[in-house]
Amino acid sequence: MTSIDRLITTCPPPSPPTTTYTDWPAVEQQLGMPLPTDYKQIADTYGPGTFCGFLHLYHPHAHTTWTSLTGPMPSTIRAQLQQEHEQDTPPLPADPQELFPMAVTDNGEYLFWVTRPATSPDAWTVAVNQARSFRWHSYDGTLADFLTAVLSGREIVPVFPSSLLDHGTFFTPLTPAANPTAEQPQPSSTMASSSDIRAWARDHGYEVPDRGRIPIEILDAWQAANTQ
Known part of the structure; x- marks a missing residue:
């Protein structure tokens, strides 16, 4: 049985598929x-959708740019990690440029691929960063294995709620873009730095910490205000 077969057995996909x-x-060329x-x-x-109403896997056809694999979030999150790394925060599980965001939870935790080696993606492992914290949880396996282990209860991620599986395992599909073959938003090479976003937020009445992750609602507001 393959990794994807085990995941499907643990958490059935939508029906019809x-x-x-x-x-x-x-997509790979774009990224x-x-x-x-x-x-x-x-x-x-x-x-596109969520596992257990909690974990949103980034998808090229996500219903929002904040859960889009090819949207602005991967670049924004990496920029924040780089800034935190340069500020001598607690150690990261890898260099910021080796951490690629690929999922987010309702609580604001981000899931990353540890992209080592860069040319062997099937060997990439998983790391989870707690929201508004420097706490990390690492999993020495692939994404499919990670999801299967978490959704079966075999892998306990301390930064996830203990009630995650209280209602069983299920996947909730979300409506994809009206035209799934349309070009998706690309990560911007001119994405503002974390300091720029913090300055914008304060100018517009938001409370934002000097260090650490910028809350998702502020990123949302900044993106809405600065999208042409």
């Missing part, structure tokens, strides 16, 4: 990196 078509070579085989299988099998 998603029919969203993804041009993976084009400038290959993607793990199991991630592409998960994205094709489940489509």
